[in-house]
Amino acid sequence: MGLKAENVFKPGAYPKYTYVSRNYEDTGISYELRLKQALRTAGCLTSLIGPSKMGKTILCEKVIGFENIVEVSGADFNGEMDFWAVVAAKVGLPYAGEITTEREAAEEYSTERDSRNEKFVLSKDKVIQYYKENDKVLVIDDFHYASQEMQMKMAQQLKDAIRRELKVVVVSLPHRSDDAIRQNADLSGRLSLINIEAWKEEDLKEIALKGFKQLNMTITETVAEKLAVECLTSPQLMQYICLSICILLEDKNEETVCAEILETAYKFTTVNFNYxxxxxxxxxxxxxxxxxxxxxxxxxxxxxxxxxxxxxxxxxxxxxxxxxxxxxxxxxxxxxxxxxxxxxxxxxxxxxxxxxxxxxxxxxxxxxxxxxxxxxxxxxxxxxxxxxxxxxxx
Structure with missing residues (x-):
């Protein structure tokens, strides 16, 4: 059986068939290699910053792997939330709770047993140890969603955690500047900074060309270029539009992506967006x-x-x-x-x-x-x- 459109164009998931690798700041080094370098630098926190819908999370999934990535959101934290409780819960560790212990009565030959409840709180050292032993990488997505106060608290916790070689990636938007991370004097010299640039039209065009080729559908360079302009530097939006085109063409039993269908596809795509x-x-x-x-x-x-x-x-x-x-x-x-x-x-x-x-x-x-x-x-x-x-x- 051939591939289905939804297997090729995946707006909200890892795009196996249409993943496009880009170079980091025109260095000739890919973003993937740059992130690998940052993660393998012991005692450093990785700060990944770039515009929304630019594939920052997808890059992390590509480099770190689904089995090793532990993703949390800045929205998971508030002023009352214990940072390590959230981090522990994401990997199923019981950070705090009660245990029941039993002991035998003191009298000789007695078979009676007493039971008592004891509260426990897992130390952050145990959480860090678990992450290290299981090769887990903590990715804090949308760091800017946390309050300014919570961002400062998180930065303080992360300073000690990276010193103990916990691998952490903080993902944020550029104009919601993560000052708590980048301008924190305590983290000076302990940051690996990676700026994700907006996608260029030639890279976005490659998503369309690769995807439609996988589906044995015809698209010209000119049409792909028009798509690249309209998807507003976002690879996710390109995935959305291409999937919409496929659904429209399937309905007509056609396999050629022509310019005439683009406006219909754009309008069709917006039904997914609740703005x-x-x-x-x-x-x-x-x-x-x-x-x-x-x-x-x-x-x-x-x-x-x-x-x-x-x-x-x-x-x-x-x-x-x-x-x-x-x-x-x-x-x-x-x-x-x-x-x-x-x-x-x-x-x-x-x-x-x-x-x-x-x-x-x-x-x-x-x-x-x-x-x-x-x-x-x-x-x-x-x-x-x-x-x-x-x-x-x-």
């Missing part, structure tokens, strides 16, 4: 408390306030994951009808500040963008893809 509420919160902005907002007529005939215009500006061509303020402002003015007075720059900045405050107070999924140092960082390529294809836009 409807995120977009609504951003477009709505803060509570107006009865005040009317200025509306601007757009070239497409819509009437939008400034929050709506900001959201629309993100979706415009060309798709970009980082937008400086001038770029955002120009996109907004291009959306508005020519005879309509455009908002001033300070007003746009104020709205971006308000938007940042709103999203910061919401759940993690709402924090899809970050306005920082005069730039908007779109943290999640799947969110931007949804903006472009999952809704009506300019």
């Amino acid at each position: 409807y509420d995120v977009v609504n919160v951003m477009a709505k902005g803060p509570n107006t408390r009865g005040k009317r907002r200025n509306l601007y007529r757009t070239k497409s005939g819509k009437e939008l306030d400034l929050y709506g215009l900001i959201v629309e500006s993100f979706a415009k061509n060309p798709p970009e994951m980082e937008l400086d303020f001038e770029n955002i402002y120009n996109r907004i003015t291009q959306l508005i009808e020519e005879e309509v007075k455009v908002p001033d720059k300070q007003s746009v900045k104020n709205h971006l500040n308000n938007l940042q405050l709103i999203l910061k107070e919401k759940e993690e999924i709402y924090r899809a963008i970050e306005w920082k140092d005069g730039k908007v960082y779109i943290l999640d390529p799947l969110f931007l893809f949804y903006l472009r294809w999952g809704r009506t836009h300019e």
Whole structure:
């Protein structure tokens, strides 16, 4: 039997047939070799940092192996959670509990026995010993999900753990900077820093070409290049889109990936992504408390306030994951009808500040963008893809 599309294109799992190796910072050395080097350097903590949906976890799975990797999330920790209790639980160690012990009564010839309960707490040394003896590597994914206070506590625990040669990889986003790790004086000289760069179009294109070849389906270099642009530097998004294409073509009993199917595939892919509420919160902005907002007529005939215009500006061509303020402002003015007075720059900045405050107070999924140092960082390529294809836009 031939391979099925879902075996080849795997957005949420290790992509055995479409894994693409990349070079580390144009050194000619692969990311895989760089991570192996870091893990084999005793007494060092590995800090893996890069944009969302860039394959950081997949890289760890490739190098470390499923049987050796122990993955936790920053979200697994809070102010009340014992760091070592979480780390122990992930490998099934009973970190704390009660045991029942029995002893014989003191009287001669007595067969009576007393029982008593004793509480125990496994020491962190025992947990570290287990990890070392079983060749386990602790991978703390989404380190930025932990609170700032918890990040500092974790950094303190990790300092001693790596000295005892526990192998640890901390994975984080670049603009949610893991200062607790990278700027911790106690960890100075004990860090192996690996920056994961955004994927280049030529590497993303390789995912499509390899995958469709495995399925004996035809795709041209030109079509693969179009896919590489639209997947917004994300290999995961490329996997999603290619799988959608396969399902659409199977329904038509066709085996050629033509340019005409791409837009349908993009829209079809967005049904997997639940960003409807995120977009609504951003477009709505803060509570107006009865005040009317200025509306601007757009070239497409819509009437939008400034929050709506900001959201629309993100979706415009060309798709970009980082937008400086001038770029955002120009996109907004291009959306508005020519005879309509455009908002001033300070007003746009104020709205971006308000938007940042709103999203910061919401759940993690709402924090899809970050306005920082005069730039908007779109943290999640799947969110931007949804903006472009999952809704009506300019």
